Amino acid sequence: MLAMVDRIPRQGMDKQLVLEQMKAYGEGDADWRSGRTWSLVYDAGDEHIAFLKQAHNTYFSENALNPMAFKSLRRMESEVVRMSATLFNGDENVVGTMTSGGTESILCAVYAYRERARKKKPWIRRPEIVAPKTLHVAFDKAAHYFGIRMRYTGVDDQGRADVKEMENLIGRNTILVAASAPQYPHGVVDPIAEIGAICAKKKVPFHVDACFGGFILPWIERLGGTFGPFDFRVPGVTSLSADLHKYGYAAKGASVLLYRSMDDMKNQFFVATDWPGGIYASPTVAGTRPGGPIAAAWAALVSLGEEGYLQRAKEAWDAAKHLASGIKEIDGLAIVAEPDCTVVAWMAAEGGPDVYAVADAMEARGWNIDRQQDPPSVHCTVNWKQAPVIDTYLSDLRTCVAEVRSNPKASSEGQAPMYGMMAKMPVRGLVKNGVVKVLESIYGAKQVDDPTAAASGGDGFVDKLVAKYGDQAMAILDKADNVRKRLRRKK
Numbered sequence: 001m002l003a004m005v006d007r008i009p010r011q012g013m014d015k016q017l018v019l020e021q022m023k024a025y026g027e028g029d030a031d032w033r034s035g036r037t038w039s040l041v042y043d044a045g046d047e048h049i050a051f052l053k054q055a056h057n058t059y060f061s062e063n064a065l066n067p068m069a070f071k072s073l074r075r076m077e078s079e080v081v082r083m084s085a086t087l088f089n090g091d092e093n094v095v096g097t098m099t100s101g102g103t104e105s106i107l108c109a110v111y112a113y114r115e116r117a118r119k120k121k122p123w124i125r126r127p128e129i130v131a132p133k134t135l136h137v138a139f140d141k142a143a144h145y146f147g148i149r150m151r152y153t154g155v156d157d158q159g160r161a162d163v164k165e166m167e168n169l170i171g172r173n174t175i176l177v178a179a180s181a182p183q184y185p186h187g188v189v190d191p192i193a194e195i196g197a198i199c200a201k202k203k204v205p206f207h208v209d210a211c212f213g214g215f216i217l218p219w220i221e222r223l224g225g226t227f228g229p230f231d232f233r234v235p236g237v238t239s240l241s242a243d244l245h246k247y248g249y250a251a252k253g254a255s256v257l258l259y260r261s262m263d264d265m266k267n268q269f270f271v272a273t274d275w276p277g278g279i280y281a282s283p284t285v286a287g288t289r290p291g292g293p294i295a296a297a298w299a300a301l302v303s304l305g306e307e308g309y310l311q312r313a314k315e316a317w318d319a320a321k322h323l324a325s326g327i328k329e330i331d332g333l334a335i336v337a338e339p340d341c342t343v344v345a346w347m348a349a350e351g352g353p354d355v356y357a358v359a360d361a362m363e364a365r366g367w368n369i370d371r372q373q374d375p376p377s378v379h380c381t382v383n384w385k386q387a388p389v390i391d392t393y394l395s396d397l398r399t400c401v402a403e404v405r406s407n408p409k410a411s412s413e414g415q416a417p418m419y420g421m422m423a424k425m426p427v428r429g430l431v432k433n434g435v436v437k438v439l440e441s442i443y444g445a446k447q448v449d450d451p452t453a454a455a456s457g458g459d460g461f462v463d464k465l466v467a468k469y470g471d472q473a474m475a476i477l478d479k480a481d482n483v484r485k486r487l488r489r490k491k
């Protein structure tokens with residue numbers, strides 16, 4: 001490992017060396033260029049990336065904090081908002097802002113609706129958001145930041161929101177209802193039209209989180225997707241977020257947050273009038289707002305055009321369908337839900353292998369794996385650039401399943417026991433403490449080679465437990481997990 005740089009060098013380093021050192025730092029990174037990483041990077045192709053860099057660099061130094069000083073950025077931001085409003089079937093009254101990503105869009109929306117409730121329903125002491133449990137965790141984060149309670153509802157066997165349960169949970173403390181188009185874990189679109197009708201009837205705001213798939217669903221819909229209207233066509237929808245830095249193939253740091261009306265959006269604005277530094281007004285969470293991502297997002301939309309997006313969406317969707325049908329043919333595996341778009345999540349079929357052990361085996365073959373829980377599964381976000389690797393993935397997966405099935409110890413080796421236990425541990429506080437320990441070791445003063453070791457007690461606690469009690473420990477956790485699920489279903 002290269003020595004840690006722990007102070008600014010007295011003399012600046014040679015720029016060529018700096019670039020080489022940066023490159024060396026990246027040697028162990030996820031290999032997204034080969035298509036072996038299923039999320040985090042939405043590869044738009046070399047040519048498009050080179051163009052985005054040019055667009056980004058053209059506005060590298062500009063700052064949208066002051067839209068009067070940089071009218072260029074204001075214009076590009078409002079054109080991105082208008083293009084998005086049109087894409088999501090909004091009328092001319094739809095307004096919006098760009099943010100740095102899905103989480104900031106969601107933070108802004110949740111904050112705006114809390115402020116709205118404070119004005120319109122000042123009697124609410126414990127504001128609540130009603131949403132299916134598959135809603136992106138950024139809402140949980142926003143609720144945590146802004147003192148709001150999440151009221152989660154169940155989902156059907158395909159992962160779609162249980163509309164009846166949502167309706168029943170909407171009450172006098174509800175400040176917002178939220179659902180996804182699509183949800184991240186399994187890629188299915190919630191019944192937006194039905195939820196919208198309830199929200200319109202009950203007069204509660206309804207936010208559609210289209211952060212993940214907002215810039216691919218409209219194209220899949222044109223190609224024959226049958227998930228129904230998910231945007232401003234649904235009268236009860238009051239706002240929608242969609243990330244440009246995902247399937248919008250823009251540079252990182254770009255999302256758009258749209259409201260049906262300025263009446264709701266204005267609650268998002270922050271204005272301070274008495275600061276010695278002057279009157280300060282800010283539309284989103286960020287203060288300084290980098291010009292690069294705004295410029296690159298604008299450039300992505302106008303340069304790819306409908307044709308470019310449609311073609312990429314078709315290739316990604318075809319690849320996802322190919323992946324899903326290939327997985328269904330592997331004995332012992334099943335897909336969690338029939339995907340509405342380009343996510344495929346696979347799990348063990350009845351009597352199938354330990355998913356986390358298969359995940360470990362796939363990782364050993366150089367695939368970057370996203371493990372999920374409830375049910376234990378693996379998430380694949382499929383991109384158009386991954387079409388050429390689908391067959392290799394399927395063949396590796398088949399081999400790994402066979403390998404795990406022939407090795408009775410597979411579940412107690414590698415990372416499988418840790419993930420297995422974390423998914424099933426009935427005392428969730430213990431899991432949380434373990435994960436906080438991982439964060440402490442990632443962001444601690446000393447660099448550690450394997451921060452995830454901290455999650456299992458740092459001293460190999462899980463390994464010791466598994467070595468001592470073996471399958472018994474897992475069987476007990478399985479039972480506890482089943483009880484927990486039954487209790488949750490009854491609630």
Ligand SMILES: Cc1ncc(COP(=O)(O)O)c(C=O)c1O
Pocket residue numbers: 100101102103104136138180182183184209210211212213243
């Ligand atoms: C449905 C959904 N909403 C919100 C987010 C958060 O987006 P970001 O990671 O850009 O903050 C994601 C990220 O994957 C997502 O899938």
